[in-house]
Amino acid sequence: xxxxxLVIDVERCEDCNNCFLACxxxxxxxxxxxxxxxxxxxxxxxxxxxxxxxxxxxxxxxxYLPVPCMHCDDAPCVAAGGGAVRKREDGIVLIDPVRTQxxxxxxxxxxxxxxxxxxxxxxxxxxxxxxxxxxxGWRDTRCTQxxxxxxxRLVEASDMQMQxxxxxxxxxxxxxEYATRPRVLYKNxxxxxxxxxxxxxxxxRDGLVECxxxxxxxxxxxxxxxxESATGGSASAPLSTAITDAFGDFRIDGLVLEPGGYSFSIAxxxxxxxxxxxxxxGSCNVGTIRLQEVSL
Numbered sequence: 001x002x003x004x005x006l007v008i009d010v011e012r013c014e015d016c017n018n019c020f021l022a023c024x025x026x027x028x029x030x031x032x033x034x035x036x037x038x039x040x041x042x043x044x045x046x047x048x049x050x051x052x053x054x055x056x057x058x059x060x061x062x063x064y065l066p067v068p069c070m071h072c073d074d075a076p077c078v079a080a081g082g083g084a085v086r087k088r089e090d091g092i093v094l095i096d097p098v099r100t101q102x103x104x105x106x107x108x109x110x111x112x113x114x115x116x117x118x119x120x121x122x123x124x125x126x127x128x129x130x131x132x133x134x135x136x137g138w139r140d141t142r143c144t145q146x147x148x149x150x151x152x153r154l155v156e157a158s159d160m161q162m163q164x165x166x167x168x169x170x171x172x173x174x175x176x177e178y179a180t181r182p183r184v185l186y187k188n189x190x191x192x193x194x195x196x197x198x199x200x201x202x203x204x205r206d207g208l209v210e211c212x213x214x215x216x217x218x219x220x221x222x223x224x225x226x227x228e229s230a231t232g233g234s235a236s237a238p239l240s241t242a243i244t245d246a247f248g249d250f251r252i253d254g255l256v257l258e259p260g261g262y263s264f265s266i267a268x269x270x271x272x273x274x275x276x277x278x279x280x281x282g283s284c285n286v287g288t289i290r291l292q293e294v295s296l
Contacts, residue, residue: 002156009186019066222262263278
């Protein structure tokens with residue numbers, strides 16, 4: 001049978017918080033019997049937007065990650081709820097607002113931190129995927145309806161269809177090590193969980209400093225010069241390659257860094273190549289590298 005899934009494109013999220021506000025509009029001061037009690041005005045984010053900055057001024061990349069309830073197939077909250085939390089046939093996980101009264105331990109069961117404790121009402125709460133609206137025939141949740149960039153998309157599909165879609169679009173689960181089989185899948189998740197290395201290249205010509213456009217920047221694990229010497233002329237392949245833009249800037253994204261040293265090799269016709277080691281412990285801006293013109 002067809003079940004509900006939420007697809008989130010990290011590349012498209014701009015942190016506008018329309019999804020968060022639409023959720024508040026739907027649930028604050030509104031009781032939906034059988035689905036959810038009223039959400040408090042403050043202190044709960046049924047869809048939270050996590051933020052991360054990569055790089056360093058002036059080359060900075062901001063990434064935003066919407067995190068709602070994952071509506072997991074193997075939901076820890078269902079196991080901890082003793083029948084008061086249920087997984088519907090259509091994939092939605094609901095917390096019974098009556099039967100969970102006083103269950104203050106339930107929020108700790110969610111590894112994603114998506115369940116909140118309502119102190120005033122004395123009950124746990126979370127995103128319902130707007131089940132009360134879907135049961136009335138809606139084809140969108142309030143958050144997907146309000147998203148101006150299409151970063152949030154509600155999909156109704158069978159498990160087999162969704163597996164094919166996930167494979168074709170590169171959709172991934174957040175924190176797959178939790179082994180909860182979530183029905184919220186992410187596109188371009190590497191923007192969040194991989195590293196960015198950026199920098200600038202300049203050149204000196206006729207006594208003037210200019211932006212080095214079109215320079216080839218290669219990132220290696222270890223020292224390529226040492227590797228070439230040790231293997232008798234067979235250097236290791238670069239981890240990634242980039243070409244500087246009109247401002248001499250470059251960015252190498254999607255890196256999964258391993259322990260050990262790294263180095264850059266920078267080349268531009270007419271200028272002496274540069275190779276040097278860098279300390280990369282995470283996303284960073286390596287600054288400006290100067291190329292010197294080759295004397296004829």
